[in-house]
Amino acid sequence: MNQRLARAIAPLAVLALVVTACGPSASSSPSTTATGGPETQAPPATFAPASLRWYCCLGTGEDPSQVPTEEEVAAGFGELHPGSELKIEIVTYDAARNTLSTQIAGGNAPDIVGPAGVGGLAAFEGQWLDLAPYIQSTSYDLSEFDPGAVDFYKTDEGQIGIPFAVYPSMVWYKKDLFAEAGLNEPPHGYDAKYTMADGTEVEWDYDTVREIAMKLTVDEAGKDATEAGFDPEKIVQYGFEPQRDDLRGLGAYWGAGSLVSSDGSAKIPEPWKAAWRFFYDGMWKDHFIMTGPVFESEEFSGGGYAFFSGRVAMSENFLWTTYGVADAGTDWDLAAIPAYNGTITSPLNADTFAILKDSKSPDAAFAALTYLMDDASETLLNLYGGMPARPAKQDAFFEQLGQSDGFPAEVDWQVAKDSVAYADNPNFEAPMPKYNETLDILGTYLSKWTTTPGLDLDAEFDALEAEIQAAWNS
Template sequence: MSRYSRFLVLFVMLVLVVSACTKPAATTPAPTTAPAETTQAAAPGGPTAEPLKPGQVEIRWFIGLGTGTDPDQLTAEQEVVDAFNAAHPDIKLVTEIVTYEAAFDQLATEMAAGNPPDIVGPMGVDGAESFHGQWLDLTSLIQKNNYDLTQFDEGAVNFYKTGGEGQLGIPFGIYPSVMYYNKPLFDEAGLNYPPHKYGDKYKWPDGTESEWNYETVQKLAMLLTVDKNGKDASDPAFDAANIVQYGYVPQYQDARAMGSYFGAGSLVAADGKTAQIPPEWAAAWKWIYDGTWKYHFIPDQAVIDSPEMGAGDPFGGGRVAMALTHTWYYSEIALENWDMGVV
């Protein structure tokens, strides 16, 4: 299914909600300061002033609480709008394009005024949880219309069941993380590339194999971390004060994401009240800390932000051998000769 088809699937389900797509706005406080000015896209994507036809229902799609406002995205979204409106003459789908910087205040204002949009997205966890308790439970609509959720991975469907509030969304535009790797850096070190299939082992140059786990990633990353004298991080003569190439970086990953790679967990205990640190997450954070400050195969934030390391995009800067980050990142890479392996 193409990404445009996934968009359409979402709309076919959500337009049934019509104007009741959020719960009453009373629990959402109005912003304490005046919201930033809403930025409408001139074309395509801005709401139209054309009047509704007799019997036609307008559906407002709010874009900007996450991604979706780049020019190429606006073009794709407008294609979805045009296709949907052509197929459903009794419904008029219009977009409300707002910059990310203004979107949170703008949406809060609209909800507080009792004029919420019908659809909001695309957005991630941050956008959704910023308006916790305001989203419509789609369960009854899914059942009423016999909408088939088995076309999606069960885990992805359950991800949208949040805090006992029901089915708050339908999966689309899911971006799992993968291990990006710089092929020339592996070639230069005489190392085999990471495995591409889940469950496959990593093969070392001497023919031995290791489970593809974080112990193997660390060993590999240390061999790929190089100082100005050409020594790698496994060499006793390695100069940690003059590193020119790093082996690994958890790029664009927050602490929650880093912890989750060692095991599922939550910062809130089962009672819904007690704060906790899952032991798997603590182990992951220690691995990241040691990798940065003890074994030196992970760049620290100052290095990541430096111009010579890509100014915030270390893998794209060409001086990091492996980066764990999301699949949306592949469209951002200008670096040549890279590939993706399994996490």
């Protein structure tokens, strides 16, 4: 009995499950004006011509406005390497993991997967090809990258990726809403303090965020959340929106950590508990953060992220926010991430391309991967709003990003560059046991907290920890 046999059985298992259990009885435009196509000539092919499949999107890339450029890029590989072709398959992020699982289980795995985030790679741990032999045999130049960035993709499986795009986190804020409330804008520099309306300088931390976010939360009658008679049922503008895609990420803005403790058991880092309490109280007690139903509502959903609705004064989010931020208006800017207990943490997203072990043409797949990372990289990075992992290309990237349609004339992109120095380490998306199952448990608690007032959070944290541990034990 071996892995090969397991893989042979897997397609049958998929079919069987489908038949026996699931049977029938029963926005936004891209932020740049990128163009597709290769930019340089590739070296002569050193691989047998192959028909390759490029699977998207375990990370960004699904927006309909992005697809034509992606298709153009894919076609460019075939033009560079006659006899070979690269076909892109777009699967929306929400469905991407399940669909890829099904394809792998069905013996129909694609060759290249990307852009894939850290979490996307972790979700398929054990199934990626070690690129090291291919990097060595083709003498692929990694010297342009920061060594730490290269090591970021070194796992037990080997070098599973090459640095491509990074997305640091910042505070995105609406200048007009601050002006309306008579408040000063949040600081752009990581060493700066915040100046309150009365001129006093205070630390730029989450206490300050709470204080000004309440002033920026306004109801239908124009009262803010600090005033008597404020009606939390009729809020028309919110003061703050955290990055709520994933409880781990939400916690990581308050401190880097992992659910895996030093002894391997499940343990929630203390800063994450503090962040989650801030989030919960912000929704149900202080009302400056949207509850789940409000977040999902048409008025505030903003096509995915509440800041895009233009009705949120401050929001923590990654650089890929550029894909839809034009909808928020033309008077937004970037500010530094606040500190918690004197420590600043700016969670990082990173995307790359990886090759599945099951690829039938790994040589050709590696050639296609390097084509995406090199020849097509500028096109794709602009398309995805990803900061190049090659430091030398970052200034040009931001210059082009700043000229995107619908963006304010002056955005302080230096904040994004500075944020990288405060990246979370360990990254919040790092591998953990039972990755997808643990994510689902976290999602269930996130859903519960955003829809249920009056919870005992200490008991919730204990229950969450116990449930994760039970999943890991199984």
